[in-house]
């Protein structure tokens with residue numbers, strides 16, 4: 001099977017390519033980039049990408065696929081199908097499943113289920129601690145050998161600073177990074193961001209200090225031992241500043257944010273909108289500006305979705321009882337274009353770096369580029385073409401999105417995973 | 431289209447004035463009339479759905495409904511109808527199936543009546559939701575103030591106590607500021623929610639400053655279990671710094687009135703001498719409560735919102 005993607009605007013920041021050219025794919029692998037190849041008489045499928053952007057498939061390193069254990073919210077098949085529909089060809093999934101992904105068997109199970117589903121590539125993230133209980137280290141070495149690409153107790157913070165230190169030291173032997181969900185629980189008890197909006201609605205406020213205290217701790221621990229840490233889903237101006245300073249000092253820290261932290265503010269919670277309830281909570285306009293500046297100046301390495309599907313019953317309830325989190329896989333590219341590229345915060349190449357190149361580098365996976373010899377995970381989209389989000393039509397089992405009715409840009413028209421065309425002219429092929 | 435009373439945040443000054451003026455008429459029936467029975471809600475069904483115990487508020491709504499000849503029923507959380515595990519969505523179906531006209535709802539979570547309102551055809555009256563609002567309480571407070579002061583505009587109202595957890599204070603802030611009163615809040619900083627000044631009030635940790643020249647001093651109930659959560663060190667220390675006693679009350683205007691939504695912890699929010707003193711209008715608040723609730727329910731059914 002040979003595929004020629006013709007005449008598209010190829011953006012491949014990993015190889016410094018930003019030009020109109022062709023991509024030739026053979027047997028699922030990118031075999032050539034350039035226009036001069038003589039292909040007369042070669043039998044192949046031709047995709048005309050004139051006027052469109054051709055980029056490496058997106059890599060989302062913070063996704064909750066919910067399987068095993070919470071298939072009523074999402075499973076690996078529906079989650080990866082949603083991913084592909086959003087142009088995300090690789091996901092790293094968090095271990096807060098049931099059972100917790102804290103051993104090699106669960107890692108293998110997830111990889112096998114993902115292969116059977118055949119949509120996006122799935123890279124499991126193992127737990128830091130057994131049962132995510134924050135007490136003793138999980139078998140990181142065995143998980144790494146089974147295919148885990150990072151460790152995290154996401155969903156919960158690692159409260160014990162000593163355990164966090166050991167996790168950084170131990171995981172480094174296996175070349176996997178610790179991803180830290182930063183939340184000081186004693187400061188973080190609440191429903192939404194602390195401030196006038198929460199106060200006016202009679203909701204309990206979550207202090208920004210809850211996130212920043214632990215981000216600062218992780219930076220200090222990493223700095224003291226020369227270790228490496230990746231800070232998950234940063235949401236505040238203070239976190240951006242802490243990480244900016246740490247990077248200047250040479251601390252081995254990377255971080256990610258989510259589209260909702262640059263697309264929405266706490267005011268989305270007004271009217272007790274449970275689809276705007278998440279953890280960390282939506283913050284203020286000042287934080288949004290700081291997040292954008294952090295993305296622009298390179299303080300923030302990645303954009304991830306923290307895709308957190310929930311059942312309707314878990315959101316159609318009192319705000320205080322509603323589960324935290326939103327689905328995001330199908331809207332992240334569109335929000336990135338709308339809020340970052342169109343507003344001049346990032347170039348399109350810069351956006352692809354945050355959504356594909358940097359996550360691959362941090363996880364140490366061979367994704368996020370269109371290099372010759374690389375498995376062909378490719379997306380094609382028109383960043384000027386508008387589409388409207390209809391949450392009823394999301395492919396995820398979770399419909400918990402705050403973006404219903406939003407006008408976004410650049411819905412993927414073609415998505416190739418391993419050279420297989422899974423979305424063809426906007427149609428899901430399987 | 432049905433109307434609800436979910437909070438004073440959503441109402442205009444005009445709407446609040448209309449309710450207060452009808453409530454003043456209703457109060458004549460409650461205190462003056464020989465026969466406390468009018469036919470305004472005859473044939474209508476009022477259901478009290480209380481997820482939190484509050485005998486006095488429930489009783490007040492029940493009396494208001496009965497004085498207006500409505501059929502009144504109670505569903506309480508201890509009863510079987512609001513069994514554990516039943517969601518608000520399930521409850522909404524029950525309420526609809528019962529042919530309810532007005533649902534009076536008390537719930538421990540902010541926003542619960544707002545959510546239920548979207549699911550049912552009955553008009554919803556919020557009888558207190560979490561820390562959010564308790565609109566009929568603020569309306570009865572305002573009615574009582576008008577009875578004593580003749581107006582709301584220009585009054586200085588000092589509200590002292592647990593501001594953080596209080597739905598009463600939020601409704602009073604919305605209502606009083608819309609009607610032109612100056613509101614100050616006082617209490618320990620650990621019971622003061624961040625950003626409260628953005629609701630248009632002045633904030634004091636020193637309650638002398640909060641009370642100075644006040645026309646109205648309102649104490650708020652302190653839940654004694656807040657002490658266990660470390661929000662203040664002891665009841666003794668609370669009263670020493672934040673309790674309203676006779677000497678502090680002297681800082682208010684000579685003709686000031688003292689209010690409290692009840693039930694009062696004697697010697698905590700207010701000293702016994704203040705509670706039983708001549709400035710206290712706490713028992714009149716209770717009577718105003720029935721009148722306000724009559725007015726609200728009448729207007730929800732017959733228009734005026």
Ligand SMILES: [Zn+2]
Nearest residue numbers: 154155181232
């Ligand atoms: Zn997390």
